[in-house]
Amino acid sequence: MAYDLIVIGTGPGGYVCAIRAAQLGLKTAVVEKSDSYGGTCLNIGCIPSKALLHASELFEEAGHSFAKMGIGVPAPTLDLKTMLQFKQDAIDGNVKGVDFLFKKNKIEGFKGAGRIAGPGKVEVKGADGKTQTLETKSIVIATGSDVARLKGITIDEKRVVSSTGALTLPEVPKHLLVIGAGVIGLELGSVWRRLGAKVTVVEFLDGVLPGMDGEVRRQAQRLFEKQGMTFKLSSKVTGVDTSGKTLKATVEPAKGEGKAETIEADVVLVSTGRVPFTDGLGLKEAGVKLDERGRVIVDHYYATNVPGIWAIGDVIAGPMLAHKAEDEGVAVAEILVGQAGHVNYDVIPAVVYTMPEIASVGKSEEELKAANVAYNTGKFPFTANGRAKANQQTDGFVKILADAKTDRVLGVHIIGSDAGNMIAEAAIAMEFGASAEDIARTCHAHPTLPEAVKEAALAVAKRAIHM
Amino acid sequence: MTDIRVPTLGESVTEATVGKWFKQPGDAVAVDEPLVELETDKVTLEVPAPAAGVLGEIAAKNGETVGVGAILGSIKDGAGAAVKAGTATGAPQGRPDVKQATTAPINAAEEEPAPRKPEPAKPAAPSAMPAPPSVRKLAAESGVDPASVQGSGVRGQVSKGDMMAAIERAASAPTPVSAPVQMRAPSAPDDASREERVKMTRLRQTIARRLKDAQNTAALLTTYNEVDMSAVMHMRSQYKDLFEKRHGVKLGFMSFFTRACIQALKEVPEVNAEIDGTDIVFKNYYHIGVAVGTDRGLVVPVVRDADNLSLAGIEKAISALGKKARDGQLKIEDMQGGTFTISNGGVYGSLMSMPIINAPQSGILGMHKIQERPVVVGGKIEIRPMMYLALTYDHRVVDGQGAVTFLVRVKENLEDPARIVLDL
Numbered sequence: 001m002a003y004d005l006i007v008i009g010t011g012p013g014g015y016v017c018a019i020r021a022a023q024l025g026l027k028t029a030v031v032e033k034s035d036s037y038g039g040t041c042l043n044i045g046c047i048p049s050k051a052l053l054h055a056s057e058l059f060e061e062a063g064h065s066f067a068k069m070g071i072g073v074p075a076p077t078l079d080l081k082t083m084l085q086f087k088q089d090a091i092d093g094n095v096k097g098v099d100f101l102f103k104k105n106k107i108e109g110f111k112g113a114g115r116i117a118g119p120g121k122v123e124v125k126g127a128d129g130k131t132q133t134l135e136t137k138s139i140v141i142a143t144g145s146d147v148a149r150l151k152g153i154t155i156d157e158k159r160v161v162s163s164t165g166a167l168t169l170p171e172v173p174k175h176l177l178v179i180g181a182g183v184i185g186l187e188l189g190s191v192w193r194r195l196g197a198k199v200t201v202v203e204f205l206d207g208v209l210p211g212m213d214g215e216v217r218r219q220a221q222r223l224f225e226k227q228g229m230t231f232k233l234s235s236k237v238t239g240v241d242t243s244g245k246t247l248k249a250t251v252e253p254a255k256g257e258g259k260a261e262t263i264e265a266d267v268v269l270v271s272t273g274r275v276p277f278t279d280g281l282g283l284k285e286a287g288v289k290l291d292e293r294g295r296v297i298v299d300h301y302y303a304t305n306v307p308g309i310w311a312i313g314d315v316i317a318g319p320m321l322a323h324k325a326e327d328e329g330v331a332v333a334e335i336l337v338g339q340a341g342h343v344n345y346d347v348i349p350a351v352v353y354t355m356p357e358i359a360s361v362g363k364s365e366e367e368l369k370a371a372n373v374a375y376n377t378g379k380f381p382f383t384a385n386g387r388a389k390a391n392q393q394t395d396g397f398v399k400i401l402a403d404a405k406t407d408r409v410l411g412v413h414i415i416g417s418d419a420g421n422m423i424a425e426a427a428i429a430m431e432f433g434a435s436a437e438d439i440a441r442t443c444h445a446h447p448t449l450p451e452a453v454k455e456a457a458l459a460v461a462k463r464a465i466h467m
Numbered sequence: 468m469t470d471i472r473v474p475t476l477g478e479s480v481t482e483a484t485v486g487k488w489f490k491q492p493g494d495a496v497a498v499d500e501p502l503v504e505l506e507t508d509k510v511t512l513e514v515p516a517p518a519a520g521v522l523g524e525i526a527a528k529n530g531e532t533v534g535v536g537a538i539l540g541s542i543k544d545g546a547g548a549a550v551k552a553g554t555a556t557g558a559p560q561g562r563p564d565v566k567q568a569t570t571a572p573i574n575a576a577e578e579e580p581a582p583r584k585p586e587p588a589k590p591a592a593p594s595a596m597p598a599p600p601s602v603r604k605l606a607a608e609s610g611v612d613p614a615s616v617q618g619s620g621v622r623g624q625v626s627k628g629d630m631m632a633a634i635e636r637a638a639s640a641p642t643p644v645s646a647p648v649q650m651r652a653p654s655a656p657d658d659a660s661r662e663e664r665v666k667m668t669r670l671r672q673t674i675a676r677r678l679k680d681a682q683n684t685a686a687l688l689t690t691y692n693e694v695d696m697s698a699v700m701h702m703r704s705q706y707k708d709l710f711e712k713r714h715g716v717k718l719g720f721m722s723f724f725t726r727a728c729i730q731a732l733k734e735v736p737e738v739n740a741e742i743d744g745t746d747i748v749f750k751n752y753y754h755i756g757v758a759v760g761t762d763r764g765l766v767v768p769v770v771r772d773a774d775n776l777s778l779a780g781i782e783k784a785i786s787a788l789g790k791k792a793r794d795g796q797l798k799i800e801d802m803q804g805g806t807f808t809i810s811n812g813g814v815y816g817s818l819m820s821m822p823i824i825n826a827p828q829s830g831i832l833g834m835h836k837i838q839e840r841p842v843v844v845g846g847k848i849e850i851r852p853m854m855y856l857a858l859t860y861d862h863r864v865v866d867g868q869g870a871v872t873f874l875v876r877v878k879e880n881l882e883d884p885a886r887i888v889l890d891l
Contacts, residue, residue, distance in 0.1 A: 403628070405628065405631075406626065406628025407628065408626060408627070432599075432622075432624065433621075433626045434626075435599065435626065435627035437604075438599040438600050441601060442600065
C-alpha cells in the first residue's frame with residue numbers, strides 16, 4: 001500500500017500536518033510509537049499541565065480569595081487522586097479527539113516505532129516486535145523533543161522527576177526543588193505550591209524566564225516571590241543524593257568559585273529545557289543531516305538534505321512551541337502539493353500559564369536595542385483597568401513596543417490574569433502590520449481586560465486616557 | 468469579476484473627480500466601451516470597460532475624488548469575457564520540483580533542495596482591504612488618497628508608515644495639495660445679499676495654483692519689441708487662397724511666429740531650456756505650445772518637433788489641436804513636453820501685455836493686436852501694421868542680452884521671412 005505522505009509522530013506538529021495533507025487530497029498515514037496519539041503536548045505536556053494549573057488555581061482561590069467576596073466555605077481539602085483523574089480526563093478527551101480527526105480525514109494510523117528504512121520506506125515496529133514496511137512518496141519527521149538531562153542527576157520519575165513525573169506525583173511534596181526557572185519549571189512549581197508544597201527554584205541565569213522581555217521577567221519574579229516561591233538565581237545543581245529519606249541537592253554558584261550548599265527536598269523537578277528527539281529513526285543511515293544540537297537541518301521549505309524527507313516542530317530549530325509546530329505542519333503539507341506554505345516566525349506568541357499569566361509576541365526591548373531599532377513604549381498597568389479592579393486581579397501590565405518612525409507594533413508583552421488569551425489580539429494586529437494607533441483606534445468592549453491593550457497603545461503616543 | 472480602475476492620468480496627476488457614468492449597474496457593457504468620465508486638472512477623459520459583461524456595483528459616484536488605481540466599480544464577466552480578476556496575492560508559487568517529488572519515485576535523480584530566495588517585497592495590486600484607522604484619519608486630514616499610495620503590507624495594504632511617507636512626499640512636492648484658505652473679511656450686510664459665491668472649477672483652481680507657482684519660482688522679467696508685420700501680411704494676402712487650396716488649412720500668423728521663434732530658440736538656447744534643481748536642462752527639440760482659449764479656460768496644446776514641420780504642417784497641427792481643445796477632447800499627452808509657448812492676446816484686442824511663463828519652461832512669447840501706426844522707415848513717416856511683442860523670461864537661466872537677442876531675432880525673421888527660408 002503506497003501512501004503520498006507518512007508522518008512520523010502525532011504530536012501537534014505531526015497530527016496537524018497529516019490532517020492538512022489529507023484535506024489537500026494526499027493519501028496520508030501516521031506512525032506513533034506510544035499508545036496514544038497527541039505526542040508530548042496532549043499526553044505529558046501542554047494539556048495535562050493546563051488541567052492541573054486550572055484545578056490548582058481554583059483550589060487556591062477557594063482557599064484564599066472567596067472569603068473577601070463574601071463566599072463562606074471551609075478551607076478546601078485536596079483529593080489529589082481525583083485532581084489527577086481530572087487531568088487524565090483532559091488527556092483522554094483530547095487524545096480521543098485526535099483519533100476522531102484521523103478517522104474523519106481517512107488517515108491511517110500505525111502504532112509502533114517508526115524508522116526510515118530507505119528512500120520512500122518507513123518501517124514500523126509494533127510493541128509485539130513485528131515489523132511492517134510502508135511505502136510512501138514523502139516522509140515528514142515530527143518526532144518532537146525529549147527532556148534535557150542534567151549532568152550528574154538521574155531522573156527516576158519518582159523522586160527526581162521531569163515534567164512527566166511532576167504531572168503524576170502521588171502526593172504533594174513538602175518541599176519541591178525545581179531546577180530551571182523556565183516556563184515548565186514555573187508552571188509546575190506553581191501547581192504544587194498552590195497545593196501546599198514549599199517550592200524553591202534554582203536557576204543558572206540571573207533571572208527567571210530567560211529570553212523574555214526583561215521588565216516582564218523582573219515583574220514575574222517579584223510576583224512569584226510574593227506568592228511564596230523562593231528563587232536561587234545564578235546557581236546550578238551539581239548533584240542530587242538520593243540515598244536518604246529526603247533528597248539532598250548540591251547547589252553551587254553558576255560561575256566562579258563559591259561555597260556549595262545543600263538543599264533538602266522531597267521531590268526534585270528537572271526542567272532545564274528540551275532536546276530534539278530522533279532516536280531510532282535511522283537518520284544516520286538515511287543520510288539526513290543534523291546540526292550540532294541534534295536538530296534536523298531543513299531549508300526554508302522544511303526539506304532535509306535528503307529528497308522526499310521533511311521535518312517540522314521541536315525536532316528542527318526554532319521555538320519549541322506546539323503552535324509553531326502546528327503552523328509548520330500546515331506549511332509543509334501545503335508545500336507538498338505545490339502551494340506556497342509559509343510560517344511567519346515574527347508573530348509567534350509565547351505564553352506562560354502561571355497566575356498571573358505571561359504572554360508575549362514579537363520583539364523584546366532588549367532585542368530591539370541590540371538591533372539598534374528606535375522604538376517607543378506604551379505601558380498600562382492592570383491597576384488602572386476597570387475590569388481587573390472589579391475582579392481584584394490587578395497584578396501586571398501591558399507593554400507595547402512600536403517603531404519610533406512608522407508607529408508599527410514591533411512587540412507586545414503582557415503579564416496579567418488573562419494574558420494568554422489577550423495576546424491573540426496583538427498577534428492579529430502584528431500580522432496585519434498594524435500601528436499602535438490602529439490598535440488604539442479599534443473599539444474595545446468595556447469593561448474587559450483587552451482595554452488595557454488599547455490603553456497601552458494610546459500610551460505609546462503618550463495619551464492614555466485612564467492613567 | 469473584473470475591477471474597473473482609475474487609469475494613469477499623466478505626469479504629476481494623482482487624482483481625478485468622477486464625472487458622469489455612462490452606464491448603470493445591471494447594464495451590459497462591451498469591452499472598451501466608455502463607462503465613466505473622469506475630470507482631472509488638465510483634461511477630462513473616459514474610462515473604457517476592461518472586459519465585456521454586466522456592470523456591477525459602482526464604487527465611486529459622480530463628484531467623488533479618486534486616485535490613480537482606485538476602484539471605480541466592477542464588471543461581472545459576461546459571455547466571451549476573457550480576463551479573470553487578477554488579484555496578485557503576492558505569494559510565490561511553490562517550488563516546481565516539489566510537484567515532481569510527489570509523482571516520481573523518491574530515488575529518481577533529484578537536485579539538492581535549493582535555498583529559497585528571500586522574497587522581495589512584491590508590490591501587490593492595490594488591496595481591497597479597508598485602510599487601517601490611522602491611515603483613514605491621515606487621509607482625511609491630509610487630502611492624500613490612500614488608494615494612490617503604494618502599500619508595503621504583504622496584502623498590499625497601506626500602513627501608517629506608508630501614509631506618513633506619502634504625505635511627506637506630497638508636502639515637499641512643489642504644488643502641495645492643500646485646502647485654499649478663505650480669509651476674506653465679511654462684506655457689509657447690504658453688499659453680502661448682492662453677492663454670488665461660485666466655487667472655482669477644478670481647472671481654474673489648477674490654473675490659479677500654477678500661475679502662482681510660476682511667479683513664486685521663476686525670476687520673471689519681460690522685454691518688449693515691436694515688429695512690422697507688412698511682409699508677412701503681404702505674403703499671406705498673396706498666397707492664402709492657393710495655400711488653403713493646396714494644404715486644406717488656412718495660412719495664419721501662428722506658423723510664421725512658430726518658425727520665427729524656433730530660429731531664435733536655436734540661437735538663444737537658454738530660452739528653450741529648463742531649470743532642474745541646480746542643473747539647466749538644454750533641450751535639442753522644439754515642442755511649441757500654442758495657448759488656446761476655451762470656454763473652460765486656457766489650455767496649451769503642444770506642437771511637437773515644430774522645427775521639422777513646414778508652415779503648412781504647423782498650421783495643420785495647430786488647427787487640429789485647436790479643434791480638439793474646443794471640443795474638450797484634448798488628452799494629457801497633447802499638453803505635455805512643451806519647451807516654449809506662444810500666446811496670442813491680440814485676438815482679444817490687447818496692444819501690449821506681460822504673459823506669465825508656462826512652468827517649467829523658461830520663456831513665453833506674447834503676440835498682440837496688429838495696429839496700423841505711423842513709423843519712421845528710411846527717414847520718412849510710413850503707415851505700417853505694427854505688433855508689439857513681449858518675451859517673458861526666467862532671468863535665473865536667461866540673461867538680459869539673451870532675452871533681447873531672442874526677441875530681435877524673432878522680429879527680424881518676421882519682418883523678412885526670407886530669413887526663415889534661408890534658416891537665418
